[in-house]
Amino acid sequence: MTLTVALLICSASPSCPALCACTYGNSGIAEFRLVQCSDSGIAAVPINVPADTVKLRLEKTLISRVPRAAFYNLSELRFLWLTFNSITSIHPSSFVNLKALRELRLDGNLLTSFPWEGLRDMPRLRTLGLHNNRLSSLPAHASLFLPNITFLDLSSNRLTILPAELLDLWIFSQDLESKTVLDLGLHDNPWLCDCQISMVTSLSMLLGSPVVLMDQQLICSRSLGQSGMLLTQAELSRCMRPSVQPAATRVISPLGSNVILRCDATGYPTPTLTWIKTSAKKLYNQIMQESPRVGVRWSIISMNGLSYKDAGEYRCQARNMAGISEAPIKLKVVGVTRISRLPKKSQKTPPKSSSKYRKPNQSTVTTAPSVKENQIPQNITPPSINKTQPAPNLVSKVDPVDKRRKMNLRYAKKKTPTSLKSTPQSPEN
Structure with missing residues (x-):
């Protein structure tokens, strides 16, 4: 029982890291824990910082690198100051689990680059201080992680140009009439004074601009024939x-x-x-x-x-x-579209004669029936013949000796009658 109570007491009041001072501050609403480590003998980020720490200050130490997940246990941390150390590198995952962090300051270090993608682990971050480092360029993808930043200090570095993506970000926020204003520090950099940096200063002078420069005195340090001249005095080519x-x-x-x-x-x-x-x-x-x-x-x-x-x-x-x-x-x-299958040829059928325009004594025949030789079709009634006059034969007997009648017979075979006239004629005629 005694051992259990002792463990609870230790967990409720964690010890302070060596060479550090742990105090309580007052924010006006409630007290919060403040941990400050500023001893020159500290060479690494302390790992036993109390979990309820709200503000952590690591200043004037020999810390040269920030390892991965260095502050993972500090989920309540809101202010992180790593100023005036000897930091040269920061792991992209150094700020994992800092969901409540509002302010990150890295002023006075030896950084030549900054892991901008690490800002995704700090969604509530508003203040980012990188003053007095050795940054020589800003990558284009940095604009993807800066929409929520309201204070960005890039002064006293080695920057020469700004990426167009950053300018697009600020101009786009102006078009949206965003109420967020960015305090931007660009002074004390060897700027190449051209259209890009000129547009930033022009944007900051507009009424209701989303960008406000901390110092308007930007000096042209790398422009041909304009070295050491103020940006406002330089004759710059206008953007087109x-x-x-x-x-x-x-x-x-x-x-x-x-x-x-x-x-x-x-x-x-x-x-x-x-x-x-x-x-x-x-x-x-x-x-x-x-x-x-x-x-x-x-x-x-x-x-x-x-x-x-x-x-x-x-x-x-x-x-x-x-x-x-x-x-x-x-x-x-x-182009011509290919047809996989050709259509079949349509069979021609004789046009049907309409009964509307048919003559009174004309019969309509749709198909011509075949008539055999020496045979009269049964579906056609023979015309009336006088009783006193004998009915003529339609086909007479052929004399095999008579050549003339043979020719008439051959001609009759070739011609197929389709219909019979109203008055039949004898073969002799």
Whole structure:
């Protein structure tokens, strides 16, 4: 029983890490635990920090790296200060399980890069301080993890340019009339003073802008002939929205042939080109080429063995920090469709005579019955014959000696009667 009570007491009041000070602060609502480690003898992140710590400060130590899941047990941590140490690397998974973290400061270290994808483990993070490090570039994918940041300090680094994706993020938030304002620190960097950095300063001066610079005094340190000059005094080239010109707006190509679609774009900075087809399920070979002149670029896509699925509308999209433009190109595929089975030939039937236009004394016969020789059809009534006059024979006997009658007989065999006239005639006539 005594051992159980002792364990509960130890777990309720955890010990403070060595060379650290553990106190309680007051936030106005409730007290919270504060742990501060600022001894020069500390060379690694302490692993026995109390789990209920709300604010952790590791300052002026010999810590050079932040390992994976270094603060996993600190799920209630809201403030993490790792300032003025000797940190050169941070593992991408160092901030796992910091769901409540609001503020992360890494000022005064030796960082040449920062794991931006690690911000996904801190969904409530609003303040990120990277002042006084050795960052020389910002990757384009950093913009994917910064929408919720309201304070970003990148001052006193070695940055020269900003990626266009960051500018698109801030300009897009302005178009949405977002109420979130970003305090951005860019001063004390060797900026290449061109259209990009000029657009950031112009954006920050707009009324209701989503970006506010902490210091407007940006110095051009790498511009040709403008080194050491303030950005506001430099004569910068103005940004120009891309203009797209396709080689043809409508292309008609036969089935199974090869076709090439091309478009040219101009703008400053030099735009990037992308081909878009919403219903496309196949990859097309895209070739992009930049002209020797600044601000000009062209691109082509080639399609071999055209099918009907390739037909449709293609959009050539040009994009730079000043905006987006696109031009449509309609592709039509023509050809002969093969029929797997030919239709059967229709048998010709003689037209049926309508009873409406039939003559009064004319009989309608749909099919001509075959009449044998020396035989009168039974379905036709013979005409009336005078009683005093004998009925003539329709077919007379043939004399085998008479050649003339043989010829008449042969002629009668070849001709098949279809109908009998109203007045029969003797064979002699």
